Amino acid sequence: MxxxxxxxxxxxxxxxxxxxxxxxxxxxxxxxxxxxxxxxxxxxxxxxxxxxxxxxxxxxxxxxxxxxxGDGDEDGDGVPDSRDKCPGTPKGVQVDADGCPPPAPAPVVEEAVVVKEETIVIRDVHFEFNKATLTPADKDVLSTVATRLKQETSTAQLSVTGHTDSVGSDAYNQKLSQRRADSVVKYLVENGVPQSSFVSVSGAGESQPVADNKTADGRAMNRRTEIKINR
Incomplete structure (x- = not known):
């Protein structure tokens, strides 16, 4: 005992x-x-x-x-020092079983979406009556367009098409739309848009209306210049 x-x-x-x-x-x-x-x-x-x-x-x-x-826990992360592979972890940081913060998630890289084709419609450039001469108001509008186009890449291709309403003969409107398209391109080039960017400058006359030519508002919408951007 x-x-x-x-x-x-x-x-x-x-x-x-x-x-x-x-x-x-x-x-x-x-x-x-x-x-x-x-x-x-x-x-x-x-x-x-x-x-x-x-x-x-x-x-x-x-x-x-x-x-x-006893086994210590100097950084207070809940993992004993004998198993803590990341000593000195800041207080409040979540850790795994080894006492280490989880790896940061890989950054998500979003690819920029490039629109391959875009059309700028200029409706506020009406020129002087029965002419292809730009007015001061027209030049203000086109200056904004020039700033926009100069931001495009050097590989962008620009196609400019002039349009008219149905007042007048088809042949006359065809020539007028061409002269107006030429005037727009001339002004844009003078304001820094590279001449080489323009691959097509043409007039469509009254053949492609977007509104009713029987009304004043419709005719105003049809008198336009379109700049198509191909990237």
Whole structure:
């Protein structure tokens, strides 16, 4: 019986200390509580008067051992230092089982959508009556268009087509639409749009109306110049 009383405390104490060694330093209260309970039991083997002393002694030893030998967590990320492959992680950063922040997602690169073909319709350039001469107001409109076209790539191809309403003969309107298309291109080139960008300059006369020629508003819409951009 004396051998049991001698060996049992050593076995239990060793078990407590071994278990505490696998915990973190911050778990010392748990080690103290478990050690205290076992210490009380060991003391009671001798007599009830030893229960309190045993609890204090074994609990203190277990807590101290846990603090000294226990695994720490210096950066407070919840992963013990012995397994933390990324020590010093800033507080509040989510980490994986190895204590490392998850890799940043690869940036999403969106390809710019290039419209292959676009048409600029100029309706506010009406020229002087029965002429292809640009008015000051027409030049203001075309200056804005020139700024827009100069932003295009050097490979952009521009096709300009003049249109008229149905007033007058077909032959006359065909020639008038051509002269007006030429006037528009001439002004754009003078304002910095490369001449080489224009691959086609033509007049369609009254053959391609977009509105009713029987009304004044419809005829105004048909008197237009269209610039088609092919990229």
């Amino acid at each position: 004396s051998i049991v009383r001698t060996a049992l405390p050593l076995v239990l104490l060793t078990s407590v200390l071994t278990g505490c060694a696998g915990l973190q330093k911050t778990d010392w209260p748990t080690c103290a509580a478990v050690g205290g309970a076992i210490g009380a039991g060991l003391g009671a083997i001798e007599s009830t008067s030893w229960a309190g002393g045993g609890a204090l002694y074994v609990g203190g030893m277990a807590a101290a051992y846990c603090w000294v030998k």
